[in-house]
Amino acid sequence: MQILLASSSSYRKALLERLHLAFQCASPEIDETPKPNETAEHLVKRLAFEKARKIASLYPNALIIGSDQAAVLDGAIIGKPHTVENAVKQLQQANGKTLQLMTGLCLYNSHTEKYQLDMVPFAVNMRCLSDEALRRYVALDKPLDCAGSFKWEQLGIALFSSMQGDDVTALQGLPLIRLIDMLQEEGVMVL
16 A cells, blocks of 8 residues: 655654655645644644545545644643744743643555544653753754754754653654554554
8 A cells, every 4th residue: 555644744754764664745734723622632633633534535545644743831732933033932931841742643544444543742851041042042953843942853952851752753743653553553564
C-alpha cells in the first residue's frame, strides 16, 4: 500500500524519512480552529483524524498518517507564535515552568476505512532565563512556526532543564515509536 503523510510540515517529513519508508506528502487544508471548550487532547486527536480523512478520497488504497500538536501552558493551549514578539512572549510566560506538548496521531487505511488514533504526551521543564537570553534564542533559531516557540532539535534544547516522555520525536510533531506500532498493525514492517 502507498504511504501518505497528510502534512506540509518539513519537520514531520524529516522525521518520517528516518524510517526509510517510501511515502508521499499531501497537504490536507483543514480548519484547525479549536472548538469551544475543546481540550488540547481532543483537539489534536480530532485534527490528526481530520487531516488523514480529508485526503482519503484522493488516495483509495493508502495508509495515511495524520498528526497534529498543541502546546499547553498553565492549562491553556498556545499556538505557533508566527512573529518574533509572540515567540519571546510565549517563552517569557513558560520561563521556569513545565510546558506540555500533546501530539495527536492517526493512521488511516483508506481502503478499509479502519483507523488507529492516539495522543502522545511529552513535557519539557523550562529553565529560568533572562529576557535577553530568550530574545537571543528566538533570533538564532527563529521558531516562529513551532508550537511552544522552540526547536528542540536545534538550540532550543538549551531552554530545557529536563524532559519527560516516552518518545522524544513527539516534540517535533510525529511520534515515531507509536507510529511504528500502528504501521505494524497494518502489516508494514520498518525493519
